[in-house]
Amino acid sequence: MSTSSRSPVALVVSEQGVRAVQAAPAASPGAARLRTAEIVFSPELSLDRPEQAGKALRDELRRAGIAATRCVVGLSASWTAARHKQFPPADADTLRGAVTLAAEREFAAGTAELAMDFLAEPSAGGVSTLLLAAPRKTIDQVTALARGAALTVQSITSAPLALARATTVSAPGERVVVCLGPTGTEVVVQAAGESARQVRHVPAQLQGGNGQVDLLVGELRRVLAGVGAEGDAPTQLAVWDIAGAEPALLEGLASRLGRPLRLCRTDSDLACLLEAPSPDSDRFVQAAALACTEDAPAVDFLHSRLAPPRSRRFGRPVVWALIAVGVLVLLATALVIDHHLQRQELETLQSQVDQFHDRYEQAERTVADTTYARGWFAPRPAFLDCLLQAAAAFPSEGYVWASSFAVREDLQVIVSGKAVRESAVLEVVDRLHRDARLCNVKSLFIRQAGGTSRDVSFAISFALRRAS
Structure with a gap:
């Protein structure tokens, strides 16, 4: 049985492929039921050929029983760059201008080659912002891929950021959400109140040998050292394993970091109630986080907050005057059309009168003859x-x-x-x-x-x- 086509499908696009999840209401109240699909990129099937990849994705969605016309897309951290900036308290327009200037300094490519958006939340020192950028080429390729799959893109956001915001909080304070992937690791740093400070991609995997494990441990130590000091309130470490690492490797990672980690599971640590998740659902947890989130994404590369608001060219009196002029023009047009129609009707009736003129004259002659002849019969004496x-x-x-x-x-x-x-x-x-x-x-x-x-x-x- 297919899920409802009204629910958008969530797509997580990485360098390895596309994972899709659609959430629909389940039998249990408040629960969601997931349908999953996946395509793996190859030299013949990649984002460089988005139309072909889109058709392959469309076929996989049909095989999985997923019927949808809209989608939300999450990009892996390998395709995004993030910068954390602190600003003093300011109104929305001033903050947008300050973030725009900071983006021009941080990213030399500028808005011509990068799509940018930012996340802002109040902090003790003013406003904490996280600026994210993604290549416009990638945005265009993802949009073309969705179009090839007969999907309309609603938003494009950061997949690890969406997962971090959907991960349940075990205790107040700062935390680091780690997503262990098959070819790399994604790290999101969150302060108290779920404001994100960092979104990073570490090109190392837990199953890649001692060299990559050392690189991963070193990067995580630098992240943990930058967000909190070891002591009475250590930074929480939440780990999502979508690569299927061995338990011994996870225990070794916790031992080398010198602090406990919370191994997250889809059925217990995702901020949505799922109905009987499959053992394979952890691999699709990023897409599930996107699919189960009803709110607008925190970052949207298609609808950036950096875009200036549309300014009104005309004031309200001018707008009302234009509306009045438009109404008068419509009325005048209606009168002209009505006059034209009435004139056409009059011409039609006149042509009909001309056609019946001969018949009318003949009828008059018949009436006259009948009236004259009746004088010979009607007054006849008894x-x-x-x-x-x-x-x-x-x-x-x-x-x-x-x-x-x-x-x-x-x-x-x-x-x-x-x-x-x-x-x-x-x-x-x-x-x-x-x-x-x-x-x-x-x-x-x-x-x-x-x-x-x-x-x-x-x-x-x-x-x-x-x-x-």
Whole structure:
């Protein structure tokens, strides 16, 4: 199971390789669980080829189940130089200026070739500062290595300094934190209150034979002699063994120094609670110290305290005036854009009106024609319907015909006429009876026309049903 990608991975970069540790919350409250990975430098894989080294580190992180997008980097003491300076009490700006002048005197290469930062803490004599410098070339190579591993560098600090600050304090007073490595030894001197005074690299190892042991013992004696005198309160000596030295060698070192040393272990002497650390965790203790520290590093070569603060070019009234001008410009721009959009919409509507103009004229002509024709039908008098119904009842053969047609205002109709025979008149009466639109159909009379004519005369009355 991979750890959370939100936790940054800590990288300790030395001349031998890169050791990586990621800390994530464990099952026990307040405890951390560590995942570790390592790459070893070779002629084909080194900081001189940071992109290739970064890809190799990325593969190792994946194999170890470490998922991260950010990293904090600790450099070994072999790539840093440190100077301790004492200054009188001063404010932050004055102290920064004094440390900058001291850095220019101490390091001839200057800021063009060196990245520098300092650690300052109050002391009895004023302000105790520790100035550290690292080659910019190394900083750039480490950044490129992290980029090759798909990591974003948050900070670059001193690995032995981070370990010393994360080592638990057994008793008040000065102490020396020693980290025994496979190719060298790193020494950090701390005064009471954990203010660092020295960060040194000794090119000697405990397992390198009598010559290197003598060199290591001599350097440690000089360090101990410079930080405290032998007596009632001897300087504490805390030793981290990441090289896996034999216990007899450690006992011999304590004997030759003439004072006891505290052999530190990851599960008991690191200022963070670890869940079931592995026996191999001591080798990764520097990276573990970086990974478990939530505070910002004491020294950060990427975000140096020596960098002057950004000065404001404009005062507050000018800033507010610029903001007001910006708001007015935005409003004017919005009005111009709105006017342009409305004009475009108007042009679109006008084009639509032009497209429908012909249809509109045709519709007007149709309405005019319909209105004119309606005058022939809408005001038609009701007696025309009576005449229509009566005409429909008379046969077209001509053997019965009407001679008069009278319609009263109440739509009562009297039709009189002649027929060649009486049956023809009765046929007309039957047709009028069958017409549902007529009512009160009556035959008033049927009689001989008189004289020598054989025709019959008749009169029929009926009424037109009014629409309900």
